[in-house]
Amino acid sequence: MIRALDIYITSMKNSFAARMAYRxxxxxxxxxxxxxxxxxxxxTMLIYSTGGTFPGWNLAExxxxxxxxxxxxxxxNLLFFGVVYNTLSRVREGTYDLLMIKPVSTLYISVASGxxxxxxxxxxxxxxxxxxxxxxxxxxxxxxxLRFALIFFLSVLVMFAFAVLMAATVFKWVGNSRIYEIFDNxxxxxxxxxxIFSKSFQNIxxxxxxxGIIAFYPASALLGKDISGILPSICICVIFxxxxxxxxxxxxxxxxxxxx
Amino acid sequence: xxxxxxxxxxxxxxxxxxxxxFLDTVKSLFVRKPIDIEALKGITLNIEEGELLGFLGPxxxxxxxxxxxxxxxxxxxxxxxxxxxxxPWKQRKAYVSRIGAVFGQKxxxxxxxxxxxxxxxxRAIYGIPSQDYRRRLDEMTQMLSLENxxxxxxxQLSLGERMKCEFIMAMLHAPRIVFLDEPTIGLDVIAxxxxxxxxxxxxxxxxxxxLTTHDLGDVEQLARRVVVVNYGEIVFDDTVxxxxxxxxxxxxxxxxxxxxxxxxxxxxxxxxxxxxxxCHAELELDMEQLxxxxxxxxxxxxxxxxxxxxxxPPIESVIKELYTQKERQxxxx
Numbered sequence: 001m002i003r004a005l006d007i008y009i010t011s012m013k014n015s016f017a018a019r020m021a022y023r024x025x026x027x028x029x030x031x032x033x034x035x036x037x038x039x040x041x042x043x044t045m046l047i048y049s050t051g052g053t054f055p056g057w058n059l060a061e062x063x064x065x066x067x068x069x070x071x072x073x074x075x076x077n078l079l080f081f082g083v084v085y086n087t088l089s090r091v092r093e094g095t096y097d098l099l100m101i102k103p104v105s106t107l108y109i110s111v112a113s114g115x116x117x118x119x120x121x122x123x124x125x126x127x128x129x130x131x132x133x134x135x136x137x138x139x140x141x142x143x144x145x146l147r148f149a150l151i152f153f154l155s156v157l158v159m160f161a162f163a164v165l166m167a168a169t170v171f172k173w174v175g176n177s178r179i180y181e182i183f184d185n186x187x188x189x190x191x192x193x194x195x196i197f198s199k200s201f202q203n204i205x206x207x208x209x210x211x212g213i214i215a216f217y218p219a220s221a222l223l224g225k226d227i228s229g230i231l232p233s234i235c236i237c238v239i240f241x242x243x244x245x246x247x248x249x250x251x252x253x254x255x256x257x258x259x260x
Numbered sequence: 261x262x263x264x265x266x267x268x269x270x271x272x273x274x275x276x277x278x279x280x281x282f283l284d285t286v287k288s289l290f291v292r293k294p295i296d297i298e299a300l301k302g303i304t305l306n307i308e309e310g311e312l313l314g315f316l317g318p319x320x321x322x323x324x325x326x327x328x329x330x331x332x333x334x335x336x337x338x339x340x341x342x343x344x345x346x347x348p349w350k351q352r353k354a355y356v357s358r359i360g361a362v363f364g365q366k367x368x369x370x371x372x373x374x375x376x377x378x379x380x381x382x383r384a385i386y387g388i389p390s391q392d393y394r395r396r397l398d399e400m401t402q403m404l405s406l407e408n409x410x411x412x413x414x415x416q417l418s419l420g421e422r423m424k425c426e427f428i429m430a431m432l433h434a435p436r437i438v439f440l441d442e443p444t445i446g447l448d449v450i451a452x453x454x455x456x457x458x459x460x461x462x463x464x465x466x467x468x469x470x471l472t473t474h475d476l477g478d479v480e481q482l483a484r485r486v487v488v489v490n491y492g493e494i495v496f497d498d499t500v501x502x503x504x505x506x507x508x509x510x511x512x513x514x515x516x517x518x519x520x521x522x523x524x525x526x527x528x529x530x531x532x533x534x535x536x537x538x539c540h541a542e543l544e545l546d547m548e549q550l551x552x553x554x555x556x557x558x559x560x561x562x563x564x565x566x567x568x569x570x571x572x573p574p575i576e577s578v579i580k581e582l583y584t585q586k587e588r589q590x591x592x593x
Binding site: 009011013017018022094095098100101103104105109253256257 | 273328331332333334335352353354356357359361363366368370371372373377378380381383384385386387413
């Protein structure tokens with residue numbers, strides 16, 4: 001465990017050092033990411049300013065939900081989502097071999113060496129949106145914060161499962177550069193309260209692809225809303241995570257490397 | 261029982277025929293014809309601890325596939341491999357902590373930061389105790405004259421400096437076996453010499469090296485034993501001296517005469533390889549077709565030899581012959 005932490009921290013330091021070699025680009029990327037991530041909250045403000053609403057949610061509550069979504073996505077991008085691009089480029093170039101000759105789990109080393117400092121902009125954006133919106137609502141109590149923390153952990157786990165699932169597919173579908181877009185389109189539904197979708201679609205994002213757990217449930221817990229339907233979603237989360245890890249193992253065994 | 265024992269190792273890849281024309285490309289969107297490629301056809305090989313083995317073969321012969329199986333990167337189709345008591349692809353994590361690898365065309369260094377930071381990453385990955393790490397790093401940087409280099413960003417280093425750093429990356433954890441895949445590719449003579457000295461020094465200390473290269477200078481100066489693979493099979497397995505003796509039936513002759521020499525290539529067993537002036541010729545003589553003393557006597561009587569140099573053909577020509585022979589039987593001496 002100490003060694004695993006040592007590897008992750010050393011890799012994190014190296015990623016920061018490598019990124020700092022191009023400081024102007026780093027700051028520019030952080031700002032651009034921050035601005036682009038504010039698109040959903042701004043759209044929501046536009047909808048509410050024209051008289052539209054999401055049933056059962058006021059503007060500040062929806063903003064909290066979207067802030068939680070940004071925070072979860074930002075944390076995922078910062079901590080482990082680099083595994084997708086890392087695997088994608090290394091498999092295509094044949095340099096994944098270099099990770100396979102290291103005496104640690106290939107998934108772990110792929111995750112650790114995929115730390116992406118640029119995503120700090122998304123994390124800061126998420127925190128800012130949550131703080132600003134909570135300022136307009138009654139403050140959550142300690143129990144609400146605790147529930148939020150636990151469910152937010154699950155949210156990050158779902159993001160991790162998505163990352164592993166996508167990274168696993170690139171062993172077979174080498175050069176699948178559209179994979180991020182597929183992910184963005186699927187998870188974009190997590191930016192809105194479940195109540196705006198039809199019952200059948202709510203079931204899909206709760207029990208098939210657990211998008212609801214990314215932001216809807218953590219935000220609901222923080223706002224003191226009803227989360228009684230969360231238990232099946234948690235089970236799906238765990239299955240989703242185990243399924244993605246099994247797929248990773250299977251796809252890794254089919255890795256063929258690249259020419260001599 | 262050696263440190264590496266390979267028995268009947270086979271690897272078959274499935275790839276797809278795509279064709280080259282536009283029509284073929286469109287067709288391949290819907291139908292692809294699978295093709296099985298037999299990269300290794302049953303290799304059997306034993307390597308003793310402390311050996312420095314040259315593993316040669318033309319492009320696509322199966323060298324890299326063998327190395328990838330031996331480093332635990334690829335699963336074979338069939339066959340047995342035992343390296344230090346491990347099956348590489350089954351006990352990968354435990355096994356790879358005891359081996360190192362340098363790939364001349366794949367860098368382990370992080371481009372934008374100093375090699376020292378990349379070494380630090382390997383310290384964490386291999387769990388090297390800080391004292392050992394410091395001691396080995398100091399020792400290797402001194403041996404490779406890298407003391408002032410390892411703190412500069414990798415992208416500012418020369419190819420030779422980067423390659424030396426790759427060796428440190430591969431050997432910080434004190435591996436028992438090191439796989440080298442074209443470690444001197446593109447390097448100048450000084451850098452090559454430094455790296456070769458380093459390999460020899462580490463080999464003296466008991467590290468086993470498996471060296472894959474197209475640079476026969478590496479083989480001649482480093483390896484004692486040479487294995488040549490071609491078409492997925494071993495076509496030669498013996499010492500470097502034995503490899504040279506394969507060319508024993510041929511001699512290179514450089515002749516200078518007082519009288520003008522005619523075109524000697526018409527003579528049986530004589531091949532003209534160079535002609536710089538009418539009285540000077542470079543020849544390759546096949547001793548199976550020609551008596552050397554008769555040939556020289558004949559030339560001396562008719563053209564008067566003023567200077568003569570004789571040598572064995574370079575190792576390149578032997579290797580070239582091995583590479584170009586299709587589906588040949590293994591060479592034994």
